[in-house]
Amino acid sequence: MHRKNKLRIAGLVFALGANLSGFSQSTYSQQLVAHRENYKAEFLKSPKSPLKKEDLKNLRFYDPDSTYRVEATVQRTPQAEPFELPTYDGQKKSYVPYAVLTFRMQGKPYHLTVYRSLQLARLPQYRDYLFLPFKDATNGRESYGGGRYIDLRMGDIKDGKVVVDFNKAYNPSCAYSDGYACPIPPKDNHLVVAVEAGEKNYELRVKN
Numbered sequence: 276m277h278r279k280n281k282l283r284i285a286g287l288v289f290a291l292g293a294n295l296s297g298f299s300q301s302t303y304s305q306q307l308v309a310h311r312e313n314y315k316a317e318f319l320k321s322p323k324s325p326l327k328k329e330d331l332k333n334l335r336f337y338d339p340d341s342t343y344r345v346e347a348t349v350q351r352t353p354q355a356e357p358f359e360l361p362t363y364d365g366q367k368k369s370y371v372p373y374a375v376l377t378f379r380m381q382g383k384p385y386h387l388t389v390y391r392s393l394q395l396a397r398l399p400q401y402r403d404y405l406f407l408p409f410k411d412a413t414n415g416r417e418s419y420g421g422g423r424y425i426d427l428r429m430g431d432i433k434d435g436k437v438v439v440d441f442n443k444a445y446n447p448s449c450a451y452s453d454g455y456a457c458p459i460p461p462k463d464n465h466l467v468v469a470v471e472a473g474e475k476n477y478e479l480r481v482k483n
Contacts, residue, residue, distance in 0.1 A: 304339040307442055311336060314445065325451040333478035337417075343441040343472035347378035347387075349432050357393060362456040363421055363449050369393040370458075373405055374432075376439060380468060387439075387464050389427060403429040407439070408460035412469035419450040419476050422460040444473025451477050 315334060318326045326334075352372045359367035370390040377386045387409055395401035405427040414420050423444040431437050447457035 303341050303344075307339045310443060325448045325455065330451070330479075335475040335478055337442070337472050337475060339442055340472050341442075343380070343470065345378040345380055345439050345441075347376035347437050347439050349435050349437050350375045350377065352388075360390070360458045360461070362458050363447075364454065364456050366456045368456065368458055370406070376407075376437065378439060380441075380470075383468070385466055385468070387466070388461070405429060405431075406458075407464075408458055409444075409464045409466060409470075410460045411466040413471060417471070417475050418473070419446045421447060421449055421457065422464075423447070423473060425473075441470050441472040444470070446474050446477065451479075 315331045318324045318331065319328055351374045355372035357369055357371040360370045361367055370392055372388050373391045374389050375386055376389055377384065379385070387407060389405045389407045392401070392404065392406055395404050407425040407427055408422055409425070410422040411418070414422060423446055425439060425441070425444050427437065427439070448455035449457040
């Protein structure tokens, strides 16, 4: 094949790849925007919500970043014993470690434990609910000092793998107002890396 034709084909392939990559990131960003709009709407469904409609404009998030959407290996912990997880208001809630998630982020390996609430497990709609509380190096600066949460479902686990999207990390109710029983992320779930994804600190709390 003529050299000029080879270069032309290579250029087309590169351009196509770049377009596909841009479309993929763009599509992901759009999906995340929709997810966050649904997240905001959930605050208006409960009379016990810490936020009202006029407060939603003060919610802040990191820009979408698909590099914080990682695939984790799931190692089940079927012999784990239930324990009492302290909350920030001095109460305790019963959980059991469900699995250890191992993944790489920014080129380095990490692991987090995902838990199952024994209280929620009694409710049919939450029977497969999994709870992933964590802290990271952004806490107390750009994100809430008490840590953040990620929700998972047992059905999200496929062939021993699960996708953990830190862009969907959200604040506990304690980030907005006092008087809520928010579980404290265990020390094993403290990441030394700054997870610059998901929800930031609540704007009014920052100003106060």
